[in-house]
Amino acid sequence: MKLITAIIKPFKLDEVREALSEMGVQGITVTEVKGFGRQKGHTELYRGAEYVVDFLPKTKIEAAVDDAIVDRAIEAIEGAARTGKIGDGKIFVYDLQQVVRIRTGETGNDAL
Amino acid sequence: MKRILKSVILASALLLGAGSSQLVMADDVKPAVVAAEPASAPAAAPDSAAASSGAAPAATVAAAPASAPVAEAAPASAAAAPAAVPNKGDTAWMLVATLLVILMTLPGLALFYGGLVRTKNMLSVLMQVFMIFAVIIVLWCIYGYSLAFTEGGNFIGSFDRVFLNGIWDPAKASFTTAATFSKGVVIPEFVYVAFQATFAAITCGLIIGAFAERAKFSAVLAFVVIWFTFSYLPIAHMVWFWTGPDAIKDAATLATETAKAGYLWQKGALDFAGGTVVHINAAIAGLVGAIMIGKRVGYGREAMAPHSLTMTMIGASLLWVGWFGFNAGSALEAGDVAALAFVNTLLATAAATVSWVFGEWMSKGKPSMLGGASGAVAGLVAITPACGYVGPMGALMIGLIAGVVCLWGVNGLKRLIGADDSLDVFGVHGVGGILGALLTGVFAAPSLGGQGIFDYVTNKMSADPYSIFAQVTTQATAVGVTIIWSAVVSVIAYKLVDLVIGLRVPEDEEREGLDITSHGESAYHS
Numbered sequence: 233m234k235l236i237t238a239i240i241k242p243f244k245l246d247e248v249r250e251a252l253s254e255m256g257v258q259g260i261t262v263t264e265v266k267g268f269g270r271q272k273g274h275t276e277l278y279r280g281a282e283y284v285v286d287f288l289p290k291t292k293i294e295a296a297v298d299d300a301i302v303d304r305a306i307e308a309i310e311g312a313a314r315t316g317k318i319g320d321g322k323i324f325v326y327d328l329q330q331v332v333r334i335r336t337g338e339t340g341n342d343a344l
Numbered sequence: 345m346k347r348i349l350k351s352v353i354l355a356s357a358l359l360l361g362a363g364s365s366q367l368v369m370a371d372d373v374k375p376a377v378v379a380a381e382p383a384s385a386p387a388a389a390p391d392s393a394a395a396s397s398g399a400a401p402a403a404t405v406a407a408a409p410a411s412a413p414v415a416e417a418a419p420a421s422a423a424a425a426p427a428a429v430p431n432k433g434d435t436a437w438m439l440v441a442t443l444l445v446i447l448m449t450l451p452g453l454a455l456f457y458g459g460l461v462r463t464k465n466m467l468s469v470l471m472q473v474f475m476i477f478a479v480i481i482v483l484w485c486i487y488g489y490s491l492a493f494t495e496g497g498n499f500i501g502s503f504d505r506v507f508l509n510g511i512w513d514p515a516k517a518s519f520t521t522a523a524t525f526s527k528g529v530v531i532p533e534f535v536y537v538a539f540q541a542t543f544a545a546i547t548c549g550l551i552i553g554a555f556a557e558r559a560k561f562s563a564v565l566a567f568v569v570i571w572f573t574f575s576y577l578p579i580a581h582m583v584w585f586w587t588g589p590d591a592i593k594d595a596a597t598l599a600t601e602t603a604k605a606g607y608l609w610q611k612g613a614l615d616f617a618g619g620t621v622v623h624i625n626a627a628i629a630g631l632v633g634a635i636m637i638g639k640r641v642g643y644g645r646e647a648m649a650p651h652s653l654t655m656t657m658i659g660a661s662l663l664w665v666g667w668f669g670f671n672a673g674s675a676l677e678a679g680d681v682a683a684l685a686f687v688n689t690l691l692a693t694a695a696a697t698v699s700w701v702f703g704e705w706m707s708k709g710k711p712s713m714l715g716g717a718s719g720a721v722a723g724l725v726a727i728t729p730a731c732g733y734v735g736p737m738g739a740l741m742i743g744l745i746a747g748v749v750c751l752w753g754v755n756g757l758k759r760l761i762g763a764d765d766s767l768d769v770f771g772v773h774g775v776g777g778i779l780g781a782l783l784t785g786v787f788a789a790p791s792l793g794g795q796g797i798f799d800y801v802t803n804k805m806s807a808d809p810y811s812i813f814a815q816v817t818t819q820a821t822a823v824g825v826t827i828i829w830s831a832v833v834s835v836i837a838y839k840l841v842d843l844v845i846g847l848r849v850p851e852d853e854e855r856e857g858l859d860i861t862s863h864g865e866s867a868y869h870s
Contacts, residue, residue, distance in 0.1 A: 276649060278714055279768060280755040283647040 233328040233341065234302045235294065239267065239321040240313040242291045251308040256301060258344060261294040271319030290321060296328055298341055428530040428590075430521055437678035438535045444669025445542035449477050449549050452666050456659025456717070457553050459652040460767050464857025465557045466651065466867035472561065473549045476568050480545040483572060488544055489537050491573075492580040498607040500578050501585065508537060523588025524676040527803070531676060539673060544580070546670075547622045548572050553767030554630025555637045557648075558848050561862045566841045571629055575833040579826055580621050582606040583613060592800040612797075613822035614788060614815070616685065617674035619729025619781040620826040627774030628827050631765060632834040637847045639764035641854050653713050660717035664693055667724045671731040685731040688739035689724065692731075695743025696723025696750075703748045715751075718772060722750035725776035730784035735793030742783045750776050781823050785816035 240248060245262065252260060266287035273286040297305050306323055314320055333343040454473040458466050480488070490505035504510065511520050511533045521530035548568045552559070586605035592598045602610055608620070615621060640648065650656060671689040675682035700719025705711040726746035727739055734742065753775035754768045765771065788794035789812050790805070799806040841847060848854070853861035860866060 277708055277710070277712065278650055279718060279771075280758050281648065283649050285647070 233296060233331060233344065234299060235296050235326045235328045236302065236305055236309070236323060237326070238293045238295075238309050238313065238323045239265070239290050240293065240309070241315065241320060242289055244313045244315070245291050245293070247312040248293060248309055251312040252295060252305060255304050255308050257295050257297055257305055257308075259295070263292040263294075265290050265292045269319070269322070288319070296331055296344055298344060428521065428528050430531050431529065431677070434524075434529065434531050434677040434679075435535055437682070438531050438539055438673060438676065441669035441673025442535065442539045442542055444666045445539070445546065445673065446666075448663050448666030448670060449542070449546045450474060452659050452662030453546060453549050454659065455655045456663060456721070457556065457767055459655030459657075459659060460553075460650040460714075461556050462648060462857070463651040463868060464859055464866075466859060467863050467865055468561070468858035469552070469556050470867075471863055472552045472556075472559075472564055475561075475565065476549045476552065477545045479565060479569065480548050480572055481541050483569065484541040484544050485537070488572065488577055489540065491577045492544075493536075493540065493585055495585075495587065495604050496581075498605070498610065499582055501581050508534075511537070522676075523590055525589060525681070526677060526679070527589045527592075527800070529677050536676075540580075543618060543622060543670070544572065544576055547576055547618075547626045550622070550626035550769060550773060551630045551633065554627075554634040554765045554769040556766040557858065558640050558766075558854050559633075559637055560846060560849050561858075563841050563845050563847045566845060567633070567837050570837040570840065571830075571833060574837070575625060575629065575830045576621070579625050579829060582608045582825070583615050583621050583822065585609060589800045594801055598801050608822045608825060611821060612815075612818050614733055614784050614819065615729045615781065615822065616732035616784075617671045617728045619725075619777045619784065620822050623725050623728060623773040623777030624781065624823060624826045625830045627770045627772075627777060628830040629834045630769035631761070631763060631774060632831055633838060634763040634765040634770075636835070636838045636842070640766065641851055643764045650714065653717075656717050657713055660720050664720055664724060667693070667728075671728060675732055681732050684736075687736055688727055688731040688734060691736055692727035692739040692743030692746070693720050693723035695740050696720065696726065696747035699744045699747030700751050701747075703751045707751075718750070718754065718768070719747045722746045722753075722772050722776045725773050726750075726780035726783070728777070729781045730787060733784060733795045734787040735795075738787030738793050742780060742787060745783065746776050746779055749779050778823055781819050782816055785819040786812055788815065 238248070242264070249260065266289055268286055268288060271288060273284055273288060276283045276285055293309070295305065302325065306325065309323055330339060331341075331343040332339050450473070451470075454470045457473065458469045461469050485508055487503070487506050489508065490503055491501045494501040494504045496502035512518075520533040522533040522536035523530055548571070551568065551571070552564060555564075583606055586609050587601050591601050608615075613620070642648070667689055668686055672682040672686040675685055697716055697719040700722060701711045701715050704715040723743040723746050726742050730739065730742055750772050753771035757775065758765065758768065758771050761770070763770075786792065788796065789810050790796040791810070792812075795805075796810045797806040797808070798804075838847060849858065849861065
């Protein structure tokens with residue numbers, strides 16, 4: 233099992249969710265986050281005061297998937313989230329030790 | 345002589361001579377008129393503005409035709425001048441105008457300011473504006489109105505109307521009236537009391553923007569009470585108080601009536617709706633406060649971006665709408681001058697919005713919503729003293745100039761001054777107010793489409809040539825007196841409050857935010 237964490241542009245969230253649902257991912261967790269990468273921040277100007285905003289708003293998606301579909305899931309996220317412009321985000325993949333469905337007590341692949 | 349003439353009564357033209365800036369006072373010349381009330385006792389009872397015009401208080405002749413202009417009435421000395429009756433249309437308009445000015449403060453100004461601070465200080469700003477409004481209204485009715493708008497010295501009025509005494513005589517079922525700028529036209533004095541109350545309240549509310557996000561709530565209230573008493577009331581009296589036009593019949597009565605007016609009124613300063621009294625007065629108090637209270641913790645190093653420009657836009661829009669009550673209402677009657685002030689307010693504000701936004705677009709690269717809202721307020725401020733005296737194209741010019749000059753006020757000038765005027769009270773209200781006051785002297789010139797100076801003796805435009813230079817000098821005198829007066833009172837008041845309660849909150853409270861630490865609540869829950 234793998235845990236896929238993807239940082240994407242917030243407005244791409246719906247497309248990514250659809251793409252993941254279509255290829256069989258059962259659930260995802262979404263968090264609003266801020267950060268910087270190569271895109272850097274931007275400046276905001278309020279009357280005479282100028283502020284550099286270092287951290288831009290992004291959306292973080294987490295999905296636990298079976299090893300068998302991890303590559304397709306990565307492709308789905310990549311395809312749906314790409315605009316080709318700087319700031320599209322990144323995908324991180326980790327090994328996942330264990331998964332438990334709290335309601336039934338199922339574990340491993342059965343719990344995904 | 346010429347100078348005296350000029351120095352005095354100026355005004356908005358109009359056939360009848362609707363007139364100049366705020367004014368008035370109900371004095372016995374035109375006291376309460378109540379239907380069916382026979383000419384009994386000399387003017388309503390305790391009216392002490394009495395002394396006025398030597399004219400023994402005109403009797404309250406009830407059935408007298410209200411229409412006859414006072415001017416045509418019996419000679420000054422004679423007792424029975426027909427008393428004017430308020431026109432219901434005028435009264436209704438002035439009540440609406442008063443409501444509009446209330447709307448400017450609650451919630452207009454509060455939201456305009458509130459949106460500009462950080463989330464953690466939102467409620468503190470709303471609360472300061474809200475509470476100041478309430479406190480000032482109370483003080484206004486107790487002693488403020490009396491000191492500002494009764495006959496006393498040239499710098500301050502008297503205690504004749506303390507507790508609003510003498511306006512209503514329940515036993516006789518009579519109410520006094522307040523004069524307007526037109527002879528024979530009056531409004532109920534209670535309407536004038538309420539209308540002017542809202543001006544005092546918004547002026548005091550304006551100040552807090554300069555030291556937002558760090559001042560102690562109790563200190564703010566204490567300061568405002570002192571400043572209201574010793575700066576707002578005298579300046580309002582100096583600029584706006586006169587006994588009304590009705591007693592003016594010839595050069596002699598003009599001189600005697602003028603002698604009773606406020607100091608700056610006598611000098612001939614033009615301030616239709618409050619450039620000096622409201623905006624410059626408040627802006628100086630704010631600037632002095634920003635300097636004496638000191639900069640916010642982290643000023644210049646940490647981001648202090650506005651938390652909701654949406655609120656600021658709503659607030660600015662409510663200010664714009666409410667300002668029609670402020671400016672057009674300052675005509676004190678529903679007539680031609682009110683209409684002129686209305687159009688000028690509409691046009692100058694639009695022009696200032698355009699010039700600020702394009703100025704910002706060209707110099708900074710982007711046209712911002714905050715720029716739009718700020719430009720509108722700058723235009724409103726600048727046209728305030730001029731709106732009843734200048735023509736529409738004069739208003740357009742004042743607006744266009746105000747937009748770019750105030751844009752400089754919150755950029756170059758702000759850096760030059762170096763104070764942390766949190767919400768740019770001085771940059772917008774101070775700069776806009778001074779500019780508007782001076783330009784009033786320019787664009788009031790008949791040669792530039794303005795009204796010139798109204799002569800209440802001949803009841804038409806003054807025959808003397810209008811001197812732009814002389815009028816601008818007079819305007820500058822009024823500006824200077826206001827700046828110095830307000831600054832001196834402010835320094836003393838802040839010092840006093842600092843010694844007794846301390847001006848600002850401790851640093852940790854400032855960091856946590858005034859909403860929680862001063863008021864025990866938060867504006868937003870996520």
